[in-house]
Amino acid sequence: MYKYLLCWRYLRTRYIALASIISVMLGVATMIVVNSVMAGFSTMMQERLHGTLSDIIVESFSLNGFDNPDEVMAAIEEAVGDDVEALAPSLQLFGYAMIPVGGGEHLTREVQIIGVRPQDRARVSEFAEYLYHQPREGQDQPAPAEPTFHVPDEHRLNTYLGQVYQETEADNPFKDILEQDLENLVPADGMILGFALGTVHRPETGEDMYIAPEGSKVILHFPSAGKTPEAKTGEFTVVSYFKSGMSEYDSMQVFVPIERLQFLRGQDGFVNQIQVKARPGADLEQVAQAIRVKLEQKWPTRFLTSTWEQKQGPLLAAVQVEQNILNILLFFIIAVAGFGILGIFSMIVVEKTKDIGILKALGASDSGIRGIFLAYGLTLGMVGSLVGMTGGLLFVKYINEIEDGLSVITGREVFDDSIYYFPEIPTLVEPMTVAWIVGGTLLIAVAASVWPAQRAARMHPVRALRYE
Template identity: 30%
Template sequence: MFRPLPLFIGLRYTRAKRRNHFISFISLISMLGITLGIVALIVVLSVMNGFHTEIRERILSMASHATLSGPDGSLEDWRELLERVRQHDHVVGAAPFVEIQAMLAHGGNVNGAVLRGIVPSDEDQVADLRRDMVSGSVEDLTDGSFNIILGQELAMVLGVGPGDRVTVVTPQLTASPIGIMPRLKAFTVSGLFSVGMGDFDNGAAFVSLEDGAKLLRLGDAVTGIRLKLDDMFRAPELSRQIALDLGGLYRVSDWTQSYRNFFQALHIEKRMMTIILFLIVAVAAFNIVSTLVMVVTDKRADIAVLRTLGASPRRIMAIFMVQGTTIGFVGTLLGAVGGVLLALNVESIVGSIERLFNVHFLDPSVYYISTLPSDPRLGDILFICGGAFVMSVLATLYPAWRAARTDPAEALRYE
């Protein structure tokens, strides 16, 4: 059977002989280093992807993909506009809303919150408030009832529960016999919700659309319309297109603008973690350099014989590149398989360890996410494996070049 000479000899050199077990041991360490580095990269990036996805879903369960509002902060003709928006090709759902920055007070407890007036049946199209209810029902937010739904942590800060009354203080001023006073209105707590995000659980409350409009003295107007799009990752592009299709007279914002700094921080964190963990693979690749340098030194006589038999420097170089590339390929393959298997089962593995040793890696009383969600992505896996393999190939160049420059006469002088 015909075998290319560099491939045949290079593969033979990867197998140990009695007198060079140490070199084979270093080769094994290099291979395991690449394997462990890739496993660590795949698992860590998969867990980070899972965290990012979980956080994004929790945020978007309350925040809309995009928001449409008037140039002066209110919409008068919102009913007609709502029907036009719902007919747009990329709009999945739309709901009117009224938004108020307010203070909530009960007894001596006071806390700020974003008070949002909604229509429960329409809100289901753009958010998952009904799913996040802990007690009570969204249907209790009827016009004129002056019921209010609070975040669970906000209710704890105020010291209230369902059936209690809270006082809502708005920035709108009212003239009274004793002077100018902020507007005050008492609401009855009809329910509690929990999203698992402090920004909402400790800083959001919901009332009916009409009750919210009365607080703001908007009359029949609303603050804006919240949109759910068919592709949330194209929200900036689609929201601008919707505004242009409606005549360009409306202001638009999307979730990437509202939470830009937060998601940018997550993106930078993932990038820096990737760079740090790639150093593990880089160290293993440098081990390949040291391994091949020792092999070249050990095989100087063999190289000289091959050169005298007519092997070109290019073939000599290819022999040692094959050996180093084999180490990198096997390590990359094992790392990819092990990393994917571990990433797919990391949640159950961590759960088993917690039950076995009676510990909690993510204490539910401290962290909102008490499990390790994992989301292995093909793009990340290909990038990691490709980068590791390229580093392994590059690590073979210098030792292979040194082998190709071996002088046969000098190498055989003392043989």
């Protein structure tokens, strides 16, 4: 019982121990906050990366692609059977987009052109969940859009030429000419434009200015297929926007009808990628391996098969490495607190040498003296860990309010939402992570107490009483 009484007394009277408690508290709180934010970003990033891709991607080594997608999809279904839920072919290539910005000027941007059938694409990924219409008058938020390339009549009729067309009588011979002019002004082929391509974000107001509003004509330039590629051009009308929240996708990708892209390239029926949606619960690695083996048997060295994680492996690995390095660096804060406990306990042993001798003369055992210091170290670790855990979890809970306050104080945004388009800072508290942080802190606190405790336990009572 005397061990606990002494621990409590030292905890109340030894204010120098407060420095160790604060160090432990700050270390635990910082690690919990950093891990929660990193886990939130990582989880959100994985969800969005997976949402833009299907579970498994089969692509040709050549950008020109292959002309037998139905045969390839049949081979995939034969290889994995019921493990496949949906398939969708696509044609991807790089090119340039010319976006009109007024006054006869065009904004030219490098883009990734993706030819798809929107309904098929929506079945193999979260494609439909990332489609939005431009906010109408009186709306604050963009409205969800359907996966379609249909160009509404309102886009044509809202133009000046469209107004003239509506006012022209049906039997007027110029009616057909006006209709042809309308098709040139507003192409019949729709396009889903990457959100960051069609807008400019204004940090000072947090609003997005649409430089390519719905109904705009966008001109795409891309190479044709064959041994001597030629420049090809296609005109499309913006019908909706693709907003995944990943700036590198939203600023690069444009989706167009696959049949129109094939025709413009002179490659009717050609695709260079098959998106595969696996059934829920299927082992993606095994499914991808089965597809890989089957396609290699039928068409050697022609296809590359990978899961969405393998496709995005370098990016996901970079996030994980960054999180691990941060954990190592932040754990040094707790290690510093451990050395503080070691120094404080060493001073206490020297200062209380006579008291230790009295306790041993009264019958205290070596293990009892050792237990005093170990229990004291554990108590310091527990108090610091509990306060740090509480503070860290509260910080995570109110992190967006704290971010707003810091932005007001510093006069600049702490969290720039133009990078990921997250409405707030994503966080994810993982109980196991919190447990190992607290457990590791307690282990360091106890380990730092071992040497002073062992030194005090080995003291001879007579020599200790002679001290001073």
